[in-house]
Amino acid sequence: MKVEKRLPRPVLRRLPRYMILARELRVGGDSWASSNTLAHALGLTTSTVRQDLSHVDIQGIPKRGYNVASLESSLRTILRADESHATVVIGAGNMGSALSQHAGFAESGFPVCAVFDRDSEVVGASIGRLKVKPMKDLKRVCRSRDVQVGIIAVPAESAQGAADKLVAAGVSGILNLASVQVRVPEGVYVSDARLEARLQEIVGALQNQE
Amino acid sequence: MKVEKRLPRPVLRRLPRYMILARELRVGGDSWASSNTLAHALGLTTSTVRQDLSHVDIQGIPKRGYNVASLESSLRTILRADESHATVVIGAGNMGSALSQHAGFAESGFPVCAVFDRDSEVVGASIGRLKVKPMKDLKRVCRSRDVQVGIIAVPAESAQGAADKLVAAGVSGILNLASVQVRVPEGVYVSDARLEARLQEIVGALQNQE
């Protein structure tokens, strides 16, 4: 294992995929998986797999490959998947409501502990077992639940404001579902989902490939 | 303008962002924007901007920059943003329902024309102005409405089946919100949203940066 300070972003993005795959393999009864197996399942080359896993605290064994249980557990450590990361959602519209109830988040270790909306008409409404809270409660909730991750699910024009409030509340990772980029200070990590842009990208690709 | 056959994927992914920015600038009353302005707004270098725009059918003017209206319109052409692309959603759970009603899609030219679910308990339910349809209607609807884009919003274990049915129905672009990758034949373009993996990536990045 190289003792690199930072994982390259492409590697970091692939690690969750290895983790999910390792779990699947383990559950499926496999004990060992070669770089060839992993590469094939994820659409990568064996070289990429071995390079990627050199960043992870795991050693393969020639002729056998990687122990899937160890692999899974190393990745869970790197990605802190054994911990639960309380998450907040900003925006209680269609998307915000759906995300707040989305089972996959809790299952992945990201239970949504609160939903916020700036519209006082919406505040107080029930979404699953949550009640929509006013924005003024954001900082207090984030501090008391030690929230590090926030999800932005507001219209484009409110996205920057939401990001600013999340940062002010001490959140250091943001998943942004609004269609605009948000600016954040150094040290805050933003991952943009930008679903509309994805659709445009898809059409552009279809247009462009012939 | 280079007459390249295919746009590199990184360029393709940035084009929607230029398009959105160009519209904002135009609406804001600007007529011209230099590569410096664009780069600054999007967090890119001026070199990248000029390289990117060399793939687009637009010419800048030294000392002035790019005409934002022309830029917007060229990008709209490349990304076919002037056309409306009827879209289907597979899965009528929380996420599927929210996506089906998500105003941003229709505003971006991707009106959701139908939602499908394989669960007969859910079929027939109303989601906004849509009624959930059974999977067996997928092919007919896609053919009759000339649907090219499908959104997968089903649990991980059903994602591949949904993808297969979309492909069989003639859809050639897929936005996948399930947490697993799906396999598709050559010629079908898939863009993975993988929100759970994004959250894991965020935590991994925070863990890893110190």
Add this chain to the structure above:
DNA sequence: TAGATTGTTAATCGATTAACAATC
């Protein structure tokens, strides 16, 4: 005109892939 900014070529950077000795 002088100076700012383009378009494009060349240089750099970083990620992916190939190759192969080490080794189980």
Add this chain to the structure above:
DNA sequence: TAGATTGTTAATCGATTAACAATC
């Protein structure tokens, strides 16, 4: 043992950045 597969170094590829002549 022989052969498969790792870990790692080197080569390649592609994207980003730098540089600068052309030009408005």
